[in-house]
Amino acid sequence: MPIKWVLYWQPNPGTTASSQIVNEVTQCVESMNGVKDGRWKSTLTFYKPIVRDQSQLSDFPRDFLGISLPEQPSKYFFIIRGQRLVLEADSSIQTIMEKLQSYKARVSLTFEGFQYQLGDFQLRVGKVSPTHSETLRGIVMEVEYLPISSVEKSRQVMEEFLDILQDSVSKRSLPGHFIHADSMFADYGLGDHYTSQHTAVQYAVVVAQVIASVQAGQGGRN
Amino acid sequence: MECVVQGIIETQHVEALEILLQGLCGVHRERLRIHEICLKSGPSLGTVASEVRLLCDLEQPEPTWTVRHVGGSMRGAGADQISVLVRPTVESKVSKNVLRLFYSLGYKLDHELLKVGFAFHFQRGAQITVIVSSVNKMLKLHATDEAVPVTPGIQLVEVTAPTTTENYTEVVAAVSSFCEHLAPLGVLEVLRYLHVCIPFDFSSVKESGEAIRKLLHLSKPGISTGVVPTAAAAAASLMSDGGGTTL
Numbered sequence: 001m002p003i004k005w006v007l008y009w010q011p012n013p014g015t016t017a018s019s020q021i022v023n024e025v026t027q028c029v030e031s032m033n034g035v036k037d038g039r040w041k042s043t044l045t046f047y048k049p050i051v052r053d054q055s056q057l058s059d060f061p062r063d064f065l066g067i068s069l070p071e072q073p074s075k076y077f078f079i080i081r082g083q084r085l086v087l088e089a090d091s092s093i094q095t096i097m098e099k100l101q102s103y104k105a106r107v108s109l110t111f112e113g114f115q116y117q118l119g120d121f122q123l124r125v126g127k128v129s130p131t132h133s134e135t136l137r138g139i140v141m142e143v144e145y146l147p148i149s150s151v152e153k154s155r156q157v158m159e160e161f162l163d164i165l166q167d168s169v170s171k172r173s174l175p176g177h178f179i180h181a182d183s184m185f186a187d188y189g190l191g192d193h194y195t196s197q198h199t200a201v202q203y204a205v206v207v208a209q210v211i212a213s214v215q216a217g218q219g220g221r222n
Numbered sequence: 223m224e225c226v227v228q229g230i231i232e233t234q235h236v237e238a239l240e241i242l243l244q245g246l247c248g249v250h251r252e253r254l255r256i257h258e259i260c261l262k263s264g265p266s267l268g269t270v271a272s273e274v275r276l277l278c279d280l281e282q283p284e285p286t287w288t289v290r291h292v293g294g295s296m297r298g299a300g301a302d303q304i305s306v307l308v309r310p311t312v313e314s315k316v317s318k319n320v321l322r323l324f325y326s327l328g329y330k331l332d333h334e335l336l337k338v339g340f341a342f343h344f345q346r347g348a349q350i351t352v353i354v355s356s357v358n359k360m361l362k363l364h365a366t367d368e369a370v371p372v373t374p375g376i377q378l379v380e381v382t383a384p385t386t387t388e389n390y391t392e393v394v395a396a397v398s399s400f401c402e403h404l405a406p407l408g409v410l411e412v413l414r415y416l417h418v419c420i421p422f423d424f425s426s427v428k429e430s431g432e433a434i435r436k437l438l439h440l441s442k443p444g445i446s447t448g449v450v451p452t453a454a455a456a457a458a459s460l461m462s463d464g465g466g467t468t469l
Binding site: 050056060100 | 263264266267268269270272274289291293312313314315316317319320322323326327328329
C-alpha cells in the first residue's frame with residue numbers, strides 16, 4: 001500500500017489546539033488546490049488490565065492500545081509501544097478480548113475529518129477528541145503518496161511535500177506546526193514495504209505526542 | 223457459534239474412513255497440520271480465569287495464525303434433547319507475533335498440541351467440516367518436528383459447522399443427519415460429554431491418552447474392535463464401485 005506519514009500538531013508553548021486551527025489548516029489544503037474527497041475516521045482505544053490485586057498492576061503493560069483504520073475496515077491493530085509490538089488481526093479480535101474479560105477499554109479517542117486529493121497525494125486532516133465528546137484534544141494530518149510503497153524511497157518526496165505544506169501553514173501565522181515523529185518501524189519488525197501496521201504504529205506514536213501536548217498545555221495554564 | 227460432534231477411531235481404520243468420507247462428501251480431502259497453543263490468564267489477571275487458543279496452520283507455505291475463543295456450551299432442556307454440542311466460538315486471523323502479544327498481556331502457556339491429519343469441507347444443509355487427526359504432544363517447547371502421538375493408534379474425528387443463534391436448529395439437524403451416515407458404522411460417536419472432556423484432559427497430555435481410552439470405554443465399550451471394521455467394509459464397497467456412491 002502507498003506510503004503514509006501521520007503528522008501531529010505541536011502547539012506553541014502556552015497554546016492548545018483548537019477547531020479554529022483545524023479550519024485554517026483545512027483552508028490551507030484547499031488553497032493548494034486540494035479536492036475534498038469525503039470524510040474519514042479512525043478510533044484508538046487504550047486498554048487497561050483487569051486485575052484482582054491492584055498492587056500487581058505494574059506487572060501488565062500500561063500502554064496497550066488498539067486501533068481501527070478506515071484503510072482496513074475489517075482489521076484491528078494492537079500495539080504495545082513499550083515492547084515495540086504491533087499485531088494485525090481481524091476485527092473479531094475485539095470480541096475475543098471482550099470475552100476474555102482480562103482487559104477493558106479505558107478511554108477511546110476518535111480521529112476524524114475530511115480527506116483531500118492533491119495530485120498523487122492524499123491528505124486527511126482531522127481533529128482528535130475523546131469518543132462521544134466534542135472536546136478537541138489535538139490535530140492530525142495524514143499525508144499519503146500514492147505512487148510509492150517504500151518507506152526509504154519515498155522519504156525525499158515526503159520531506160519536500162512536508163516543507164511546502166509547512167510553508168503554506170506558516171503563512172497563516174498559526175500558533176504551532178505539524179511534526180512527523182520517527183516511528184522506528186524496524187524496532188517493530190516492520191520492513192521497508194509500507195503496510196497498515198506501519199500506520200497503526202504511527203498513530204500510537206502520534207497519540208502519545210498529542211497526550212503530552214495536552215498535558216503540557218494544562219501544565220502551562222496551571 | 224458452532225455445532226460440533228467428536229469421536230475417535232483407530233488409526234488402522236483411518237484410511238477406510240477417508241474413503242468413506244470422500245464418498246459421502248463428494249470432495250477431496252485437504253491435508254491438515256495445526257499447531258495449537260493453549261494459553262491461560264495469569265493468576266491475578268481478569269475477573270475470572272480465561273483461556274484462549276492460538277492455532278498455527280503449518281500446512282500453508284507461510285504458516286498462518288488464528289486466535290480462537292471457545293465459550294461455554296449451550297445448556298438446558300433444549301440442549302439436552304439434541305445430539306450435537308452447540309457453543310459460541312470466535313476466531314480472528316492474526317499476524318505471526320500473536321504469541322508474543324499474549325505473553326506480554328500476562329497469559330501463560332498451558333499446553334500445546336500438534337494435530338496432523340486431513341479435513342473435508344463441504345455443503346450439506348450446512349457448511350460442514352470433518353477433521354480426522356492424530357493429536358501429538360511436543361517433547362520440547364514448540365518442537366513440532368519432534369511431536370509424538372498423545373494416544374498412539376487412536377485418532378480424533380471432529381464434525382463441525384458454523385451456526386448462529388437464529389439458525390442453529392437447522393444446522394444441528396444437518397450435522398446430525400450427516401453423522402447418522404457415520405454413526406451406524408461406528409466410526410463416529412455422537413458424544414457430547416466426550417467433546418467436553420477432551421479439551422480439559424489434553425491440558426495434561428500425559429494423562430490424556432488414558433483419559434480418551436477411559437472415555438471410549440465409558441461411552442461405547444468395545445466399539446473399536448466390534449464396529450469399526452464395518453466402516454472398512456463400507457469403504458471397500460465404495461472402492462469397488464469407484465468411490466462415487468452417495469450414501
